[in-house]
Amino acid sequence: MHIEQAHKTIFRRPESLAETVTHYCPGCTHGIIHRLVAESLDELGLRERAVGVAPVGCSVLIYNYFNCDFLEAPHGRAPALATGFKRIRPDMIVFTYQGDGDLASIGMGEIVHAANRGEKITVVFVNNAIYGMTGGQMAPTTLAGQITSTCPHGRDTSVTGYPVRMSELLATLVTPGYIERVSVHSPMHIIRAKKAVRRAFEYQTSGTCFSLVEVLSTCPTNWGLTPTEATKWLEKNMFSYYPLGCFKQPDSAGVR
Amino acid sequence: MARILMKGNEAIAEAAIRAGATNYFCYPITPQTEVAEYLARRMPEVGGVFLQAESEIAVGNMLFGAASTGRRVFTSSSSPGISLMQEAISYIAGAQLPCVMLNIMRGGPGLGGILPAQSDYFQATKGGGHGDYRVLCLAPSSIQEAVDLTMSAFRLAEKYRNPVMIVGDGMIGQMMEPVEFPDTFDAGDPTANEAWAATGARGRKPRIIKSLFLDPLKLEENSLTLHRKYEQMKAEEVRFERYKINPKNELLIVSYGTMARICQTAIDELEREGVSVGLFRPISLFPYPEKELREEVDAKNIESILVIEMSCGQMVEDVERVVQGVKPVRFFGRTGGIVPSPEEAKEQIKNLLKKSARAKVGRTTGSVSKRARKG
Ligand SMILES: Cc1ncc(C[n+]2csc(CCOP(=O)(O)OP(=O)(O)O)c2C)c(N)n1
Ligand code: SF4
Numbered sequence: 001m002h003i004e005q006a007h008k009t010i011f012r013r014p015e016s017l018a019e020t021v022t023h024y025c026p027g028c029t030h031g032i033i034h035r036l037v038a039e040s041l042d043e044l045g046l047r048e049r050a051v052g053v054a055p056v057g058c059s060v061l062i063y064n065y066f067n068c069d070f071l072e073a074p075h076g077r078a079p080a081l082a083t084g085f086k087r088i089r090p091d092m093i094v095f096t097y098q099g100d101g102d103l104a105s106i107g108m109g110e111i112v113h114a115a116n117r118g119e120k121i122t123v124v125f126v127n128n129a130i131y132g133m134t135g136g137q138m139a140p141t142t143l144a145g146q147i148t149s150t151c152p153h154g155r156d157t158s159v160t161g162y163p164v165r166m167s168e169l170l171a172t173l174v175t176p177g178y179i180e181r182v183s184v185h186s187p188m189h190i191i192r193a194k195k196a197v198r199r200a201f202e203y204q205t206s207g208t209c210f211s212l213v214e215v216l217s218t219c220p221t222n223w224g225l226t227p228t229e230a231t232k233w234l235e236k237n238m239f240s241y242y243p244l245g246c247f248k249q250p251d252s253a254g255v256r
Numbered sequence: 257m258a259r260i261l262m263k264g265n266e267a268i269a270e271a272a273i274r275a276g277a278t279n280y281f282c283y284p285i286t287p288q289t290e291v292a293e294y295l296a297r298r299m300p301e302v303g304g305v306f307l308q309a310e311s312e313i314a315v316g317n318m319l320f321g322a323a324s325t326g327r328r329v330f331t332s333s334s335s336p337g338i339s340l341m342q343e344a345i346s347y348i349a350g351a352q353l354p355c356v357m358l359n360i361m362r363g364g365p366g367l368g369g370i371l372p373a374q375s376d377y378f379q380a381t382k383g384g385g386h387g388d389y390r391v392l393c394l395a396p397s398s399i400q401e402a403v404d405l406t407m408s409a410f411r412l413a414e415k416y417r418n419p420v421m422i423v424g425d426g427m428i429g430q431m432m433e434p435v436e437f438p439d440t441f442d443a444g445d446p447t448a449n450e451a452w453a454a455t456g457a458r459g460r461k462p463r464i465i466k467s468l469f470l471d472p473l474k475l476e477e478n479s480l481t482l483h484r485k486y487e488q489m490k491a492e493e494v495r496f497e498r499y500k501i502n503p504k505n506e507l508l509i510v511s512y513g514t515m516a517r518i519c520q521t522a523i524d525e526l527e528r529e530g531v532s533v534g535l536f537r538p539i540s541l542f543p544y545p546e547k548e549l550r551e552e553v554d555a556k557n558i559e560s561i562l563v564i565e566m567s568c569g570q571m572v573e574d575v576e577r578v579v580q581g582v583k584p585v586r587f588f589g590r591t592g593g594i595v596p597s598p599e600e601a602k603e604q605i606k607n608l609l610k611k612s613a614r615a616k617v618g619r620t621t622g623s624v625s626k627r628a629r630k631g
Pocket of ligand 2: 128133218220
């Protein structure tokens with residue numbers, strides 16, 4: 001065996017990721033999701049014509065971690081910025097990266113309408129069932145009975161309604177789109193999540209449709225768990241309410 | 257080019273296209289919806305982008321994203337809609353992006369009414385959104401002027417990389433007048449913006465268009481950069497008109513937009529009756545023509561200043577700021593969508609002249625007239 005072959009690089013930082021340290025808490029899966037987006041951009045050769053739209057939330061500084069152009073949106077409005085940009089520059093690849101507070105609460109209107117118009121953008125939607133950045137308040141995705149700083153006795157659905165299933169909700173729209181829910185709490189799931197993220201970008205590159213990948217993610221800090229406990233908590237509590245799978249793909253779209 | 261008869265809203269829409277703003281985002285609201293309707297037809301003809309959004313919140317943010325491409329972008333709305341865009345305006349100003357917005361004002365607060373008013377002056381000139389920022393604000397008083405100002409607004413927006421707002425009112429939007437578009441218009445080089453726009457990090461470092469600066473020193477630096485731009489606007493972009501001002505005038509009227517136009521008619525009629533009054537009309541509401549107005553106020557014969565607005569008194573505060581108490585500032589206003597007639601303006605002027613002839617003393621600052629309060 002040649003020495004060169006022995007030293008072949010098989011794993012490296014994607015070019016689309018900047019060489020920097022992130023501010024995320026230990027065990028937080030935001031970092032993994034960043035990597036999946038970056039790998040997809042690299043593999044599809046999109047970095048140089050990509051523009052990301054940053055949310056308000058823990059990933060507000062995402063533009064420091066990527067090696068492509070970025071805009072920073074007001075809380076929840078990333079799909080509107082992405083729409084404005086993409087309508088003028090359909091040749092560019094536009095993606096938003098949004099938390100559940102950002103996308104499902106204050107930005108509910110923007111995401112529903114961007115999806116319904118069939119904007120050719122890619123949305124990476126990180127669902128950790130809580131507001132991370134502001135210190136663990138209830139999100140629209142917080143599970144029934146889940147304790148947060150603004151529902152200290154557990155989410156009472158008679159007062160706050162039930163957690164919103166965004167993928168299912170958006171999948172009811174007639175407009176063709178690609179919507180899949182994945183998780184990144186285990187290596188096997190990370191590999192599946194990667195496929196979904198890549199597929200989402202492919203649908204944009206081919207000009208096919210709006211694409212959204214909902215990623216179940218952990219927030220060890222605000223869940224009050226260790227990183228390992230957090231992954232177990234996700235699997236035990238989130239899977240039953242937020243089933244994984246593809247909810248909509250362009251070929252299956254049609255007037256119901 | 258020949259003069260053509262056009263409705264204000266449509267003329268402004270056409271002006272935006274001719275200025276190279278072929279990207280328009282909107283949401284319907286009276287009394288400016290014809291801008292959207294006109295552009296829905298016209299934009300496809302020029303290969304432009306027309307998009308009706310789900311709300312003005314989305315419109316403002318689409319404009320934000322669209323402006324990030326470096327291309328010319330435009331929106332129009334009326335008072336409650338502009339309120340919803342304030343979030344985006346603050347972000348666009350913070351991120352230093354150019355865009356042009358038209359506010360065809362209607363009566364407020366709240367849902368108010370759909371008739372002309374000038375009661376968004378504070379919002380347009382003093383911020384509206386959060387943070388240390390200003391919007392360059394231009395107020396036409398005829399359709400021709402609305403066309404001309406709209407066309408220059410895009411260049412101003414790009415010169416300063418700042419939002420520019422045209423404020424008209426329902427009257428400017430709805431009436432028809434002959435207008436002329438310039439035969440040739442140099443819309444400038446739209447690729448010039450590629451020095452800062454998000455165009456893809458090909459062979460260069462990534463660009464970030466943002467308004468977040470967690471380091472207070474960096475945020476202060478950004479705010480000071482903005483502040484310097486506003487100071488430069490004050491030095492370079494002041495616009496105003498003097499109408500029939502002469503050294504013998506005892507009364508100076510200050511009014512803008514549609515209201516100023518009505519005052520001009522009143523002044524013309526008074527002139528025929530042998531009464532001479534002058535009008536100072538700010539065209540740029542920010543930057544406000546402070547120095548120029550003060551010169552007129554300081555004229556020897558001027559005894560008092562009468563501010564006339566279609567509001568309960570908003571610009572009057574800027575006039576008082578300029579006058580600094582050296583002479584009495586009086587105010588007359590109608591609001592709620594009521595457009596005072598020239599007769600009503602004349603009556604106010606005459607009463608004031610009579611009063612000051614009777615007692616050339618006192619420094620009573622006016623308030624909304626009793627009639628206006630009843631109205
Ligand atoms: C208009 C507005 N309201 C509220 C906030 C405060 N805020 C910042 S982040 C955040 C919640 C973000 O939660 P999420 O989107 O779930 O992202 P995470 O932090 O969990 O990743 C809120 C409410 C804000 N920045 N702007
Ligand atoms: S607060 Fe939660 S979501 Fe935010 S970085 Fe920490 S672990 Fe991640």
